[in-house]
Amino acid sequence: AQKVTQAQTEISVVEKEDVTLDCVYETRDTTYYLFWYKQPPSGELVFLIRRNSFDEQNEISGRYSWNFQKSTSSFNFTITASQVVDSAVYFCALNSVKSSGSRLTFGEGTQLTVNP
Amino acid sequence: EPEVTQTPSHQVTQMGQEVILRCVPISNHLYFYWYRQILGQKVEFLVSFYNNEISEKSEIFDDQFSVERPDGSNFTLKIRSTKLEDSAMYFCATATGNTGELFFGEGSRLTVL
Numbered sequence: 622a623q624k625v626t627q628a629q630t631e632i633s634v635v636e637k638e639d640v641t642l643d644c645v646y647e648t649r650d651t652t653y654y655l656f657w658y659k660q661p662p663s664g665e666l667v668f669l670i671r672r673n674s675f676d677e678q679n680e681i682s683g684r685y686s687w688n689f690q691k692s693t694s695s696f697n698f699t700i701t702a703s704q705v706v707d708s709a710v711y712f713c714a715l716n717s718v719k720s721s722g723s724r725l726t727f728g729e730g731t732q733l734t735v736n737p
Numbered sequence: 738e739p740e741v742t743q744t745p746s747h748q749v750t751q752m753g754q755e756v757i758l759r760c761v762p763i764s765n766h767l768y769f770y771w772y773r774q775i776l777g778q779k780v781e782f783l784v785s786f787y788n789n790e791i792s793e794k795s796e797i798f799d800d801q802f803s804v805e806r807p808d809g810s811n812f813t814l815k816i817r818s819t820k821l822e823d824s825a826m827y828f829c830a831t832a833t834g835n836t837g838e839l840f841f842g843e844g845s846r847l848t849v850l
């Protein structure tokens with residue numbers, strides 16, 4: 622069985638602070654993909670990043686960075702110099718790959734509030 | 738940029754009524770999915786569809802639910818007799834392959850009274 626745990630239910634920061642959202646996962650698969658999605662108040666799911674299990678390189682995209690550590694089964698997401706527009710629910714997800722399709726297992730989400 | 742389109746954006750229905758949610762996938766995508774998000778909760782997998790048949794379904798996807806792609810373009814989710822607990826946001830997602838990135842639609846909010 623697969624599981625994604627986002628222990629932080631809510632985080633509140635002041636604008637310009639850095640914030641890290643934690644994600645821990647469990648899987649028996651050797652090949653898998655990890656994702657982060659953003660869900661703003663409007664409700665849609667916005668894709669942020671995909672990472673495969675063979676690539677442990679950290680990634681930076683503008684103010685966003687991701688730290689994948691296979692040894693601790695973690696895939697943490699950091700927002701540098703947060704902005705009010707970053708306020709949203711952020712979901713970490715794990716993909717089990719099968720020949721007939723794949724299935725995302727989502728974490729519970731972390732509600733991030735960035736205050737001016 | 739191509740996108741997944743869902744209709745309706747919001748539907749209100751009475752308990753026991755049938756509901757059909759529609760999704761227009763991105764044109765070259767082969768894998769189709771429905772996910773559900775009850776208000777304030779996480780996103781949950783319902784069903785995956787590939788090669789004109791269900792490839793996997795979750796325990797949520799009981800006999801009240803069905804999916805089909807009747808005309809080769811639209812991908813539909815039907816709830817035969819809605820219950821109050823079916824109230825949720827339903828997301829369609831599609832993909833070119835099975836290795837990862839799912840493209841999500843903007844969701845259809847279903848309210849069952």
